[in-house]
Amino acid sequence: MPVTPPPVSHHEVLPFAACTADDWLPAVKTLPASAFRNFSQLLQGMKLIHTDNGDALSLSPPHERVLARALGLPLGDGLIPWAALQQLQAGGQTGGQAWAYLTPCHWAMGREHATLSDPAALDLQAEDSRTLLQAMQPYFASGGITLHYTEPTRWLAEGEVFRTLPSASLDRVLGRNVDPWLPGTKEIRLLQNEMQMLLYTHPLNDQRSAKGQLSVNSFWLSGSGALPDDFKPSASPNVALPRNLALPAFASDWPAYTQAWAALDASEGARLLALQQRGDTLRLSLCGERNALTFETARIRFFAKLSNLFSPQPFSAVLEQL
Structure with missing residues (x-):
């Protein structure tokens, strides 16, 4: 008999996890791997469940598309109501x-x-x-x-x-x-x-x-x-959309941006990791200006988990996909 997966208790949506500016990637690569320690460990216990591909000229940015999908809203570009x-x-x-x-x-x-x-x-x-x-x-x-x-x-x-x-x-x-x-x-x-x-x-x-x-x-x-006449919001998990990275991204202040990433890992990353280690099922959406990747807590088999631990993908490499 198939086992019903536990419900998702929390969905974290991170806007501006990556940016299109030329100076963004060099700035992120100045951060040591330890600056992403908690988010990296969090991803090792997750699987990719959805990829939202777009471009930097869409009227609706990736984080808004992710949030709209979670709420069951219409997804027309520039027409998310x-x-x-x-x-x-x-x-x-x-x-x-x-x-x-x-x-x-x-x-x-x-x-x-x-x-x-x-x-x-x-x-x-x-x-x-x-x-x-x-x-x-x-x-x-x-x-x-x-x-x-x-x-x-x-x-x-x-x-x-x-x-x-x-x-x-x-x-x-x-x-x-x-x-x-x-x-x-x-x-x-x-x-x-x-x-x-x-x-x-x-x-x-x-x-x-x-x-x-x-x-x-x-x-x-x-x-x-406009909302459909029969619209009812989807029963979605608790969704959070911290904007710590947004202001320095708007200002192209990359030293402040990298500091914000490190602070976000130490606060939100640590909190989410503790929840996952406690047994909660979480969802994490990393959103850039083009694309978004959504991950969810997975029941990973022992050998697959060992493989992940021994050869994890660098977190900055994940961000480059956004």
Whole structure:
């Protein structure tokens, strides 16, 4: 009689475990093997169960695809309906409507292109955020879009246009030229232009400039799409998505990135290894900017385990596959 495998108790998803920047691999190779000790040992007790292959130009990055698959969400590129899911989880009714996230942000204007700054750097407060939403709302309403305040740095936008409008994740655009990632519809491009003119002269930005703060001069749409009418989230294990590697990756700060990896191994890696050694069944998804590899705790036969212990694949070699 076949033995039913134990349920997965925890799923760890690691974004930016690898990066496409030229300096990423040389930086990672400066780390001694001991910096990945816990994750390396963790993988020796796991088997590869899924490979998600993509490219660095997909609108939805690998870690979002992994998370969407775990939750049973639609997987269309740029159409994973994160905003609609938030509305549903908050107790609201999606009613078959299409939604998107709208993030007030600062575009750093260069000679040739604009770069999206980290929205968290705006330190936008609730009152100011609501003031901006109120000023922007009529322009969006004219295009059939309703804005809903949820938090200072991210709102919900509701409108039929988002049902089929692919949008790029913020994790694709932060610190980068916005042009390749902008939505292609004329309506959204027009709104971008109108908001830049509106915000350029808005008194709130004058106040922010006087305080030495970045102006809010544009917005970013992401998480667009609609949930199926009969959607119910999959019964998934406890999923964690630590972002320790994200900020240094966005900043191309490779010394900080390697330090973050070593710290992550010492904290999360050690915790996960202890759980696996206790007998828990775990899942680990290592996500780069192109691909993701998902591993799961395996019942390894004695000789296979010896083979793994005597000839383990270097952890950095696993990361190179991402």
